[in-house]
Amino acid sequence: MAGSFWCLVEDDRQGNPKKVMAEVLGEAGRLASQAGGQAEAVWLTDKATEAGIKQLGEWGAKRVLLLENPAFAPYRGEVWAPVLAELCLKESPQAFFGAVTARQREAMARLAARLGAGLSADSTALALEDGTLVATRPVYAGKLLSKMTWAKMPWLATLRPNVFKPADSQQGAVAPVEKPAVTLPAAVMSLVERREDSSTGLPELAEAEIIVSGGRGLKGPENFAILESLAKAIGAAVGASRAAVDAGWRPHRFQIGQTGRTVSPKLYLGFGISGAIQHLAGMRTSKVICAINKDPEAPIFKIADYGIVGDLFEVAPLLEQEFKKLLEK
Amino acid sequence: MKILVMIKQVPDTATQVKIGPDGKAIDTAGITWIVSPYDEYALEEGLRIKEKRGQGEVVAVALGPDRVKEALRSCLAMGADRAIHLNDPAWERADTLMTARALAAAIKQEAPALALFGRQAIDDDMGAVGAAVAELLGWPCASWIMEESVDEAGKAIRVGRQVEGGLELFDLPLPAVVSAQKGLNEPRYPTLKGIMGAKKKEIKDVKAADLGLTAEAPALSVIKLETLPPRPPGRIIQGEAADAAKELVRALREDAKAI
Numbered sequence: 136m137a138g139s140f141w142c143l144v145e146d147d148r149q150g151n152p153k154k155v156m157a158e159v160l161g162e163a164g165r166l167a168s169q170a171g172g173q174a175e176a177v178w179l180t181d182k183a184t185e186a187g188i189k190q191l192g193e194w195g196a197k198r199v200l201l202l203e204n205p206a207f208a209p210y211r212g213e214v215w216a217p218v219l220a221e222l223c224l225k226e227s228p229q230a231f232f233g234a235v236t237a238r239q240r241e242a243m244a245r246l247a248a249r250l251g252a253g254l255s256a257d258s259t260a261l262a263l264e265d266g267t268l269v270a271t272r273p274v275y276a277g278k279l280l281s282k283m284t285w286a287k288m289p290w291l292a293t294l295r296p297n298v299f300k301p302a303d304s305q306q307g308a309v310a311p312v313e314k315p316a317v318t319l320p321a322a323v324m325s326l327v328e329r330r331e332d333s334s335t336g337l338p339e340l341a342e343a344e345i346i347v348s349g350g351r352g353l354k355g356p357e358n359f360a361i362l363e364s365l366a367k368a369i370g371a372a373v374g375a376s377r378a379a380v381d382a383g384w385r386p387h388r389f390q391i392g393q394t395g396r397t398v399s400p401k402l403y404l405g406f407g408i409s410g411a412i413q414h415l416a417g418m419r420t421s422k423v424i425c426a427i428n429k430d431p432e433a434p435i436f437k438i439a440d441y442g443i444v445g446d447l448f449e450v451a452p453l454l455e456q457e458f459k460k461l462l463e464k
Numbered sequence: 465m466k467i468l469v470m471i472k473q474v475p476d477t478a479t480q481v482k483i484g485p486d487g488k489a490i491d492t493a494g495i496t497w498i499v500s501p502y503d504e505y506a507l508e509e510g511l512r513i514k515e516k517r518g519q520g521e522v523v524a525v526a527l528g529p530d531r532v533k534e535a536l537r538s539c540l541a542m543g544a545d546r547a548i549h550l551n552d553p554a555w556e557r558a559d560t561l562m563t564a565r566a567l568a569a570a571i572k573q574e575a576p577a578l579a580l581f582g583r584q585a586i587d588d589d590m591g592a593v594g595a596a597v598a599e600l601l602g603w604p605c606a607s608w609i610m611e612e613s614v615d616e617a618g619k620a621i622r623v624g625r626q627v628e629g630g631l632e633l634f635d636l637p638l639p640a641v642v643s644a645q646k647g648l649n650e651p652r653y654p655t656l657k658g659i660m661g662a663k664k665k666e667i668k669d670v671k672a673a674d675l676g677l678t679a680e681a682p683a684l685s686v687i688k689l690e691t692l693p694p695r696p697p698g699r700i701i702q703g704e705a706a707d708a709a710k711e712l713v714r715a716l717r718e719d720a721k722a723i
């Protein structure tokens with residue numbers, strides 16, 4: 136339906152939408168209300184829960200298209216893309232948004248190719264200008280912003296987590312659920328096993344509201360314990376610079392930057408990180424940036440909102456104490 | 465086994481980028497160009513597969529203007545056997561979809577067992593071409609792979625794809641598309657012998673018409689490029705470490721409301 140702003144549901148594989156969906160639905164709802172339409176959720180899953188469906192309604196979905204089938208888990212592009220395309224052709228949504236997650240960035244790219252439509256990946260802002268959607272995306276290591284627009288609908292976009300304002304939860308709002316019939320393509324890929332990352336007990340990097348990050352200044356892998364302890368105290372995830380990763384101090388999945396993860400937390404605390412352009416590319420859209428570095432000339436201070444010039448081994452434990460005092464109040 | 469590796473030439477990240485006169489593209493004067501780093505992981509993996517099997521062919525493919533030959537040449541120096549250059553004014557304004565259509569058509573002509581991509585090109589960071597090509601070809605696709613092994617018969621590939629919270633191991637029948645994530649390997653440097661040998665290797669020019677394609681309007685187009693809005697100047701907190709830590713935490717709570 137023209138006026139439908141669809142959101143592809145990212146879930147925790149236990150039947151609940153992830154927190155990032157509050158942001159995607161929030162943005163879709165905001166744009167839809169300007170366009171005289173509504174936000175709707177499209178959920179491909181092997182199992183949905185009542186609580187999960189309720190959550191989508193409270194985050195502003197006015198309708199949930201629920202496709203529940205074992206074939207949808209694990210995610211396989213050759214199964215998802217044709218189903219999503221079939222739904223789009225049947226219902227002609229005006230826009231279809233996803234979150235920047237492992238499966239959605241791939242599913243949306245396949246869907247775009249199948250529909251012959253444009254996809255703005257990793258968007259950091261969306262706006263309606265004269266009735267047409269305009270996306271903003273960081274390009275060239277985040278040194279420039281590109282404003283982009285689509286030749287036709289549906290406007291496909293993936294949204295960078297933690298950037299868009301989450302929907303205010305409307306207690307008691309209920310979204311009607313529809314279960315459209317679709318043709319299920321045969322899966323070609325088969326899952327052999329899933330290896331879980333060893334749990335750090337800390338939040339997932341891409342979703343964390345606070346990130347504590349360490350670089351070569353940490354001097355060795357054992358010293359990341361200092362940052363982990365600080366992170367535990369404030370509910371943060373721990374990231375690393377490429378120098379720390381390439382030295383083998385942290386696994387690749389913790390690398391932040393152009394050749395690592397892109398993060399956008401509310402608060403980013405960098406310890407012993409110089410702030411190379413490639414590192415900034417992965418964390419520049421953080422809301423508040425703090426740097427602790429002993430070199431007053433370190434480039435990270437140029438984009439930091441707050442800085443302490445000093446020895447991280449001295450400052451980090453002191454910060455932990457101060458944060459604890461604050462949070463115990 | 466024939467392996468195609470799709471590579472993109474991009475500005476070196478350390479290079480200054482300036483917005484060009486039309487406001488929609490960068491000014492390419494004075495830019496240092498490199499092969500996008502993720503594509504180097506893809507090429508390295510292609511070379512390793514060939515070396516492990518003791519036979520096969522690795523072909524580097526790139527789309528772009530004349531300057532892209534230099535990037536292809538460096539792939540040949542790393543060890544690719546030959547190169548294909550999709551070079552036509554029809555692709556001057558190529559977006560993801562147009563690029564994917566051109567690459568898919570070239571891949572179809574070459575009919576490799578495996579099409580390797582980097583997870584994304586570090587200029588526009590769209591990260592969509594590999595998956596789009598897979599869709600156009602109707603091939604299975606695994607993005608952001610951290611490890612792989614091709615079975616002895618050359619009929620299937622097992623890959624570890626990086627996802628939130630873990631790694632998913634999948635078997636894909638060949639032909640397939642995979643995209644390389646950092647951590648897959650450490651790309652080699654070209655040897656002097658490789659650099660010399662690269663001069664004699666073939667770079668085939670391919671036009672849109674050779675693939676049965678014509679110029680088309682982009683599905684997603686740039687309205688304009690903008691410089692970043694300036695970040696408000698930061699504040700260096702002075703004083704003894706203990707006082708500075710205390711003040712930082714206070715400022716984060718009371719001024720920035722970040723915790």
Ligand SMILES: Cc1cc2nc3c(=O)[nH]c(=O)nc-3n(C[C@H](O)[C@H](O)[C@H](O)COP(=O)(O)OP(=O)(O)OC[C@H]3O[C@@H](n4cnc5c(N)ncnc54)[C@H](O)[C@@H]3O)c2cc1C
Nearest residue numbers: 350351352376377378392393394407408409413414429447
């Ligand atoms: C193509 C390409 C892609 C790249 N991708 C990435 C990427 O994704 N992510 C990334 O991070 N980098 C990336 N890099 C690398 C990047 O250029 C830098 O080399 C890297 O970010 C440096 O890491 P660092 O800041 O930890 O180390 P350094 O630059 O060595 O900085 C260490 C800092 O620690 C400070 N320090 C030392 N001891 C102390 C102490 N006791 N207390 C306080 N401060 C201390 C020093 O003053 C210094 O500023 C990439 C490079 C290239 C070429």
